[in-house]
Amino acid sequence: MTDTPLPLAGIRVLDIATFIAAPYAAAILGEFGAEVIKVEQPQDGDTFRHFGSITGRDGDSLMWLSEARNKTSVTLDLRKPEGKALFLRLAAKADVVAENFRPGTLEKWGLGWEELSRINPGLILLRISGYGQTGPYRDRPGFARIAHAFGGLSHLAGLPGGVPVTPGSTSLADYMSGLYGAIGVLVALRHRDATGRGQVIDLALYESVFRALDEIAPAFAMFGKLRQREGAGTVNACPHGHFRCGDGAWIAIACTTDRMFARLCDAMGRPELAGDGHWGLLRDRLAARDGVDALVTAWTESRTRDEVMRLCLEFEVPAAPLNSIADIFADPQFQARDNLLKVLDPTLGEVVVPGVVxxxxxTPGRVDHLGPRLGDGNARVYGELLGLTPEELAGLKARNVI
Structure with missing residues (x-):
């Protein structure tokens, strides 16, 4: 933690979302200086607090500690008239509101864009939902797995003819949508700098996945190509996959160009395979994919992964070990880049979380503290920002408004 001014200092974000996508967008903004006020339900707080591995700090999870980094927590029931009134007062003093409820929820509470923009014309509203604010599916619930399926990613993941899978069993769509959401906020802030006007950012979880599927859409539209599951391989390059080594470990090798394949052939001691009449051209390798992969597999299985990596590095072949999290913690590259950040929590001590990207x-971003305790900012936010007295706060708490 340092006192160096960050580029988003002075920007105030109200995070009224839950789980990952919109809160992740807010966390990114917070890493670069924005003040992020996390609005949670009184008593139990955000459901995300208790999702994942539970710690000894008030039952908060590691997911919460990591992804709610740098935020201040206030409790507020938006469904109650007093809660709505307080939120509108907060929104009048905010730059950004981030939400990921189903479309129409904020409107039902009287907190839609019409009301928010009336009290703060410069406000930016980030809305992330499963299917977006428009379209025939707008009212459907959605999570990352649903987005992976609907957006076309799960269809492509897995073995040919096998069960489609979610890559890594991760919430990839949530994190990708959070990134797009943060980009949208930055663009909207730039627009506001020029015009003084805020706007709505409408983002669907499935869109973030679909946008990342390279040429699949134009290739289908122009040529009728329907890409199927390729297992560890890829459709446009060869060899380009995961290969088992003699010690049982796995390595990724990616020969995207003919020159890269020639280097691999040199590493394998088979330079003739990159010559005329063999597999020197990509089209020939694609036509003989099974044979190429079998040859590379025979080579990797004859050596340990460390030996394969040494040869690939020596001949400048793009390769990397398939790291487990244990491998990552032992790897000097992750240490050198501060990818594993150690943050001190007063209760738990040192907690390791992913670093800032x-x-x-x-103006490098930073993590000043982990996810907050429930309501840790009530006195400051309601007292200093809105001017409420301790007696007023006590009354609101007694009525379960905060």
Whole structure:
């Protein structure tokens, strides 16, 4: 923690979302200086607090501690008239509101864009939902797994003819949507700088996944190509996959160009395979994919992974070990880049969380503290920002408004 000014200092974000996507967008903004006020339900708080591995700090999870980094927590029941009134007062002093309820929820509470923009014309509203605010599916619930399926990713993941899978069993769509959401906020802030006007950012979870599927859409539209599951391989390059080594470990090798394949052939001691009449051209390798992969597999299985990596590095072949989290913790690259950040919590001691991405040379982001305790900012936010007295706060708490 340092006192170096960050580029988003002075920007205030109200995070009224839950789980990952919109809260992740808010966390990114917070890493670069924005004040992020996390609005939670009184008593139990955000459901995300208790999702994942539970710690000894008030039952908060590691997911919460990591993804709610740098935020201040206030409790507020938006469904109650007094809660709505307080939120509108907060929104009048905010730059961004981030939400990921089903479309129409904020409107039902009287907190839709019409009301928010009336009291704060410069406000930016980030709305992330499963299917977006428009379209025939707008009212459907959605989570990352649903987005992976609907957006086309799960269809492509898994073995040919096998069960489609979610890559890594991760919430990839949530994190991708959070990134797009943060980008949207930054663009909207730039627009506001020029015009003084805020706007709505409408983002669907499935869109973030679909946008990342390279040429699949134009290839289908132009040529009728329907890509199927390729297992560990890829459709446009060969060899380009995961290969088992002699010690049982796995390595990724990616020969995207003919020159890269020639280097691999040199590493394998088979330079003739990259010559004329063999597999020197990509089209020939694609036509003989099974044979190429079998040859590379025979080579990797004859050596340990460390030996394969050494040869790939020596001949400048793009390769990497398939790291487990244990491998990652032991790898010097992750240490050198501060990818494993140690943050001190007063109750739990040192907690390791993923570091800040991206790295800026003049104004690097930072993690000042882990996810907050429930309501830790009530006195400051309601007292200093809205001017409520201790007696008023006590009354609101007694009525379960905060």
């Amino acid at each position: 991206p790295k800026l040379s003049a």
